[in-house]
Amino acid sequence: MTSSASGSRRASGGSPSGRGPQRARTPRTPAARRERLHRVVDRLDEAYGRPVLASRLSPLGELVYTVLSQNTADVNTDRTYAELTRRFPTWAQVRDAPVDEVEDAIALGGLAHVKAPRIVQILQAVSERTGEPDLGELDEMSDDEALHWLRQLPGVGPKTAACVLLFALGRPAMPVDTHVHRVAGRLGLLDPGVSAEDAHAILTRMAGPDPVDIYAAHVDLVRHGRRICHARRPACDRCPVNDLCPSAFRV
Numbered sequence: 001m002t003s004s005a006s007g008s009r010r011a012s013g014g015s016p017s018g019r020g021p022q023r024a025r026t027p028r029t030p031a032a033r034r035e036r037l038h039r040v041v042d043r044l045d046e047a048y049g050r051p052v053l054a055s056r057l058s059p060l061g062e063l064v065y066t067v068l069s070q071n072t073a074d075v076n077t078d079r080t081y082a083e084l085t086r087r088f089p090t091w092a093q094v095r096d097a098p099v100d101e102v103e104d105a106i107a108l109g110g111l112a113h114v115k116a117p118r119i120v121q122i123l124q125a126v127s128e129r130t131g132e133p134d135l136g137e138l139d140e141m142s143d144d145e146a147l148h149w150l151r152q153l154p155g156v157g158p159k160t161a162a163c164v165l166l167f168a169l170g171r172p173a174m175p176v177d178t179h180v181h182r183v184a185g186r187l188g189l190l191d192p193g194v195s196a197e198d199a200h201a202i203l204t205r206m207a208g209p210d211p212v213d214i215y216a217a218h219v220d221l222v223r224h225g226r227r228i229c230h231a232r233r234p235a236c237d238r239c240p241v242n243d244l245c246p247s248a249f250r251v
């Protein structure tokens with residue numbers, strides 16, 4: 001869609017001049033990007049409701065949950081996690097179980113043949129390093145130390161590590177999934193070509209330091225990517241931040 005065809009810049013407003021919208025400028029400095037992100041989050045909070053950070057799983061539970069969530073809808077991840085923990089009430093039991101039994105327990109979520117050995121490997125690695133399948137020692141580490149520690153585990157990338165730190169421990173770490181990466185890029189918060197991996201540290205600094213704010217930014221950008229700023233054909237005419245977006249009506 002072109003800007004002239006769009007009519008209005010904001011979903012709730014219009015162009016008073018009738019000459020079409022002015023395109024938002026791309027913020028260039030860290031301060032400008034930070035300010036832009038905070039305005040975007042305020043708007044998305046208004047549109048979708050302010051997300052509230054509250055941990056629901058232990059750090060190790062969150063780590064396993066995040067592995068299960070890969071390429072899986074949230075509802076199926078919840079069911080799969082519930083089934084895994086029903087069949088194996090302790091993480092030591094999962095660690096010591098035959099991999100095909102773990103695979104069977106998580107079959108509902110898909111990619112079980114990949115996720116089951118990964119989960120067992122992680123539990124084994126945690127046990128080797130701490131003596132038991134428990135991540136309690138992260139409490140004694142700085143944020144950077146905890147991030148580094150988690151990244152040493154098999155198959156744990158920056159997104160999974162950030163999920164554990166933010167969701168379970170309330171630490172300042174922004175998980176960057178495909179939605180966060182795409183929407184932040186379109187909003188001009190990331191330079192072109194910045195990888196999702198590199199975006200973790202950039203967006204953590206931009207949204208932080210308060211984990212409450214980082215969580216809100218993360219959830220808002222994910223929801224926005226799912227509901228309006230789709231990978232293909234984003235609905236810019238319905239977007240509550242289209243007057244803040246340099247990509248509006250240009251994707």
Ligand code: SF4
Pocket residue numbers: 183186187228229230234235236239240241242243245246247248249251
């Ligand atoms: S939907 Fe359009 S205007 Fe809104 S953030 Fe995405 S690209 Fe920008």
